[in-house]
Amino acid sequence: MATARRSSAKVRSIPARGYHHGDLRQALVSSGLALIEAEGAEALSVREVARRAGVSSAAPFRHFPSRVALMTAIAEEAMRRFHAEFVAAQEKAPKDDPLARFRAIGTAYLRWAFRNPTHFQILSDRTLFDFEGAAELRRQDDEIRTAMEAAVRAAIAKGQIHSDDVRLLHLAGRGLVYGLARMQVDGHMPRWGIAEHEAEKMAEAALDLLAAGLKRA
Amino acid sequence: MATARRSSAKVRSIPARGYHHGDLRQALVSSGLALIEAEGAEALSVREVARRAGVSSAAPFRHFPSRVALMTAIAEEAMRRFHAEFVAAQEKAPKDDPLARFRAIGTAYLRWAFRNPTHFQILSDRTLFDFEGAAELRRQDDEIRTAMEAAVRAAIAKGQIHSDDVRLLHLAGRGLVYGLARMQVDGHMPRWGIAEHEAEKMAEAALDLLAAGLKRA
DNA sequence: GCGTCTATGTAAGCAATGATTACATGCCCG
DNA sequence: CGGGCATGTAATCATTGCTTACATAGACGC
Structure with a gap:
C-alpha cells in the first residue's frame, strides 16, 4: 500500500x-x-x-552536522533567490542614469524584503546561521553591496550628487533601505491604518526622498 | 558555616x-x-x-511564569534605561530649532544603540519577548516615536523642510536611524578599516545628510 | 511570645530538543 | 553477484522549559 x-x-x-x-x-x-x-x-x-x-x-x-548548519543551508537558499531577483532588477535598471540606478537597486531590495519577509529576516539575522562559513552567501552579499556602491560612484562622477563621499552616501542609502525593510519585518512599521501594500510604497517614497535630497540643486 | x-x-x-x-x-x-x-x-x-x-x-x-516573561522583564529594564537617556537628551536639545531637534533626537538614539548594542538588540527584536504584554515598555516606545514626529511637525510648521508629509518624513528619519543602528548590532556595518568609534560618527553624518537633504533650499 | 498563613524557596520528574553511537539497508560498481 | 559506501533507523544522553509536591522562613494576629 x-x-x-x-x-x-x-x-x-x-x-x-x-x-x-x-x-x-x-x-x-x-x-x-x-x-x-x-x-x-x-x-x-x-x-x-x-x-x-x-x-x-x-x-x-x-546531511548537516548541526542545527546551525541546516539553518545556514536555508539561509543560502534564501540568498540564492534574493540574488537572482536582484540581478534581474539590475539588468532592467537604466544604464546611463546612475542616480536612477541607485534608486532602482534600493527599490528592488525593498520590494523583495517586503514580499519575502521570512527570507529577509533569516538573511539579516546573522545569529541564526553561520555567516562566516557560508562562502557563497557572502560572495552574493558582497556583489549586491558592490553594485550599490558602484552606482553611487558613477552618480558622483556624473555630477548628479552634491557630495563626493562614496562611503557616506553608500551608508546612508543602505542604512535607509535596510532600516525600512527591518522595520517592516520586525513589526516596527507604524500602523497608520493604511493598507499593507501601502507601507511598501511609503518605504519607496522615503527612499526617493533621500535620493532627491542628494541631488545637485 | x-x-x-x-x-x-x-x-x-x-x-x-x-x-x-x-x-x-x-x-x-x-x-x-x-x-x-x-x-x-x-x-x-x-x-x-x-x-x-x-x-x-x-x-x-x-517570579516569572515563563522564559519569555523573564525576557520581557529584561527588555523592560533595557527600555527603562533607554528612555531615561532619551529624555535627558531631549531636554538638552534646542527648543526653538525643530530641525536641529529632530537631528538631536536621532543622534541620541544612534549613540545609545552603538554604546549599548545588547540592550538595543533585545528591544528591537520583538520575537524575543512579549511586546504586547509589556505595557510600560510600549508607552515609553510610543513617547519616543511621538517626540520624533512632533519635531518633524514643528519643522514643517516653521518652514524648515521642503515637504509637508509628516508620515513620510518621520518614516524616512526613523528608517535611517533604525537601519544604521541595526546594521551595527547585526554586523552589517561595512568594515572600512576604520576604528570602531568612527562608525558611530559615520552614522551620525549619514543622518545629517538626510536632514540637510530635507532643508528648504 | 506563639502559632498559623503565605510567600518563596527546593527536589524530583515530565516531555522535547540537539547530538552521538551502533546497527540496518540498499544502491553502485567491479 | 557480492563487497563497500552512502544513507537511513533505533536507542541513548545531557540539557532545557515547565509542573507538582513538599519545605521553610517571615509576617501578622492574638
Whole structure:
C-alpha cells in the first residue's frame, strides 16, 4: 500500500520514497523554510523538520552536522533567490542614469524584503546561521553591496550628487533601505491604518526622498 | 558555616542570603542581562540564570511564569534605561530649532544603540519577548516615536523642510536611524578599516545628510 | 511570645530538543 | 553477484522549559 514501488529503472531521477529518500537534503531545506515561514525561526527544530520530511530524527545529521548548519543551508537558499531577483532588477535598471540606478537597486531590495519577509529576516539575522562559513552567501552579499556602491560612484562622477563621499552616501542609502525593510519585518512599521501594500510604497517614497535630497540643486 | 545568620533585625533592607533570597526577581533580571551581554540572547536559559543567581532551577518560575516573561522583564529594564537617556537628551536639545531637534533626537538614539548594542538588540527584536504584554515598555516606545514626529511637525510648521508629509518624513528619519543602528548590532556595518568609534560618527553624518537633504533650499 | 498563613524557596520528574553511537539497508560498481 | 559506501533507523544522553509536591522562613494576629 504505502510501498509504491519505483519501476526498477534508474531511480536517481525519480524522487520516490524507498528506504532511501530521493533527495533528503533538499527536502530538509524546503520544509525547513516552510516551517520558518509558518512558525518563525525559533520554532525550527531538527526533529520537526525531520518529521515533516518523514524521516527519523537522526537522519538530518547525515546531511548537516548541526542545527546551525541546516539553518545556514536555508539561509543560502534564501540568498540564492534574493540574488537572482536582484540581478534581474539590475539588468532592467537604466544604464546611463546612475542616480536612477541607485534608486532602482534600493527599490528592488525593498520590494523583495517586503514580499519575502521570512527570507529577509533569516538573511539579516546573522545569529541564526553561520555567516562566516557560508562562502557563497557572502560572495552574493558582497556583489549586491558592490553594485550599490558602484552606482553611487558613477552618480558622483556624473555630477548628479552634491557630495563626493562614496562611503557616506553608500551608508546612508543602505542604512535607509535596510532600516525600512527591518522595520517592516520586525513589526516596527507604524500602523497608520493604511493598507499593507501601502507601507511598501511609503518605504519607496522615503527612499526617493533621500535620493532627491542628494541631488545637485 | 554557610549559614551566616543575619542579625535578627528586619532583614528586609539587607540583601543577605538565607533560604530566602533578598530580591531574587531583580537579581534574575540583572544576571540575565549580563548573560545576554556575554553570550547572546539565544544563550539565555532559565536554568543558567538561576545557576548564576545561586538558586534552584525552579525558583525563577516563582517570579516569572515563563522564559519569555523573564525576557520581557529584561527588555523592560533595557527600555527603562533607554528612555531615561532619551529624555535627558531631549531636554538638552534646542527648543526653538525643530530641525536641529529632530537631528538631536536621532543622534541620541544612534549613540545609545552603538554604546549599548545588547540592550538595543533585545528591544528591537520583538520575537524575543512579549511586546504586547509589556505595557510600560510600549508607552515609553510610543513617547519616543511621538517626540520624533512632533519635531518633524514643528519643522514643517516653521518652514524648515521642503515637504509637508509628516508620515513620510518621520518614516524616512526613523528608517535611517533604525537601519544604521541595526546594521551595527547585526554586523552589517561595512568594515572600512576604520576604528570602531568612527562608525558611530559615520552614522551620525549619514543622518545629517538626510536632514540637510530635507532643508528648504 | 506563639502559632498559623503565605510567600518563596527546593527536589524530583515530565516531555522535547540537539547530538552521538551502533546497527540496518540498499544502491553502485567491479 | 557480492563487497563497500552512502544513507537511513533505533536507542541513548545531557540539557532545557515547565509542573507538582513538599519545605521553610517571615509576617501578622492574638
